[in-house]
Amino acid sequence: MELFEAIRDRKSIRRFKDTPVPDHDIARMIEAGRLAPSANNVQPWSFLVVKDRTVLKQMAQAVRDMLDRMIPHAEDERHAQRLTAYKSNYYVFFENAPACIVVLMDPYGASSVRLLEKMGYSIEEMERLRPHPGLQSVSAAIQNLLLAAHALGYGACWMTGPLVAQEAFEKLLGYGKERTAVALIPVGVPAENPPSRARKSRDEIMKIVG
Ligand SMILES: Cc1cc2nc3c(=O)[nH]c(=O)nc-3n(C[C@H](O)[C@H](O)[C@H](O)COP(=O)(O)O)c2cc1C
Numbered sequence: 001m002e003l004f005e006a007i008r009d010r011k012s013i014r015r016f017k018d019t020p021v022p023d024h025d026i027a028r029m030i031e032a033g034r035l036a037p038s039a040n041n042v043q044p045w046s047f048l049v050v051k052d053r054t055v056l057k058q059m060a061q062a063v064r065d066m067l068d069r070m071i072p073h074a075e076d077e078r079h080a081q082r083l084t085a086y087k088s089n090y091y092v093f094f095e096n097a098p099a100c101i102v103v104l105m106d107p108y109g110a111s112s113v114r115l116l117e118k119m120g121y122s123i124e125e126m127e128r129l130r131p132h133p134g135l136q137s138v139s140a141a142i143q144n145l146l147l148a149a150h151a152l153g154y155g156a157c158w159m160t161g162p163l164v165a166q167e168a169f170e171k172l173l174g175y176g177k178e179r180t181a182v183a184l185i186p187v188g189v190p191a192e193n194p195p196s197r198a199r200k201s202r203d204e205i206m207k208i209v210g
Pocket residue numbers: 010011012013014090091157158159160161162196197
């Protein structure tokens with residue numbers, strides 16, 4: 001598949017067939033992630049592949065439990081309804097995928113951040129000067145992985161919603177507090193073909209300066 005075609009045609013898939021995804025295909029997706037650029041080439045990523053349906057269901061239940069705790073704090077009735085709807089779709093559909101890749105991020109301690117801290121910059125100011133290089137690196141790996149999944153004929157979705165249950169995931173998957181799950185990526189043979197979502201026009205987002 002041609003690169004620009006893959007970039008154009010990839011879309012989030014949220015319903016999957018039961019067909020298993022062979023390990024060698026998962027490995028090719030993770031290989032694409034492994035080759036991503038990263039700040040100082042630190043490669044602050046690792047990937048857990050969860051295929052056990054019981055574990056996936058436990059993870060989804062942890063997300064529902066967390067949403068139940070959040071709903072009483074919703075801003076208004078509509079917000080509460082949206083959170084309630086997340087319990088049956090947007091945050092939990094990963095439980096029905098044949099495989100779900102949990103993307104973990106190592107702590108990224110850029111030395112320049114330590115210097116800025118010493119110089120008295122606040123966290124907000126430092127975030128403007130060094131905007132999350134670790135997270136940007138892992139995000140590059142995630143996009144590579146999504147494109148590889150698409151090129152191999154699989155559907156996938158980048159998910160951060162379920163991470164409200166991060167504490168429960170940590171215990172269920174045993175990855176320890178030093179690493180953070182930054183995304184779940186359910187993967188499988190698509191059981192839907194949703195329309196592509198609109199994008200802002202290039203004119204809206206591009207400006208030639210100088
Ligand atoms: C950082 C990030 C977090 C996302 N989290 C979720 C999520 O929790 N649940 C979900 O269904 N989709 C999630 N998405 C998918 C977006 O909704 C989707 O990419 C966007 O609507 C554009 O649609 P497309 O991917 O089909 O082009 C996420 C995407 C990104 C980049």
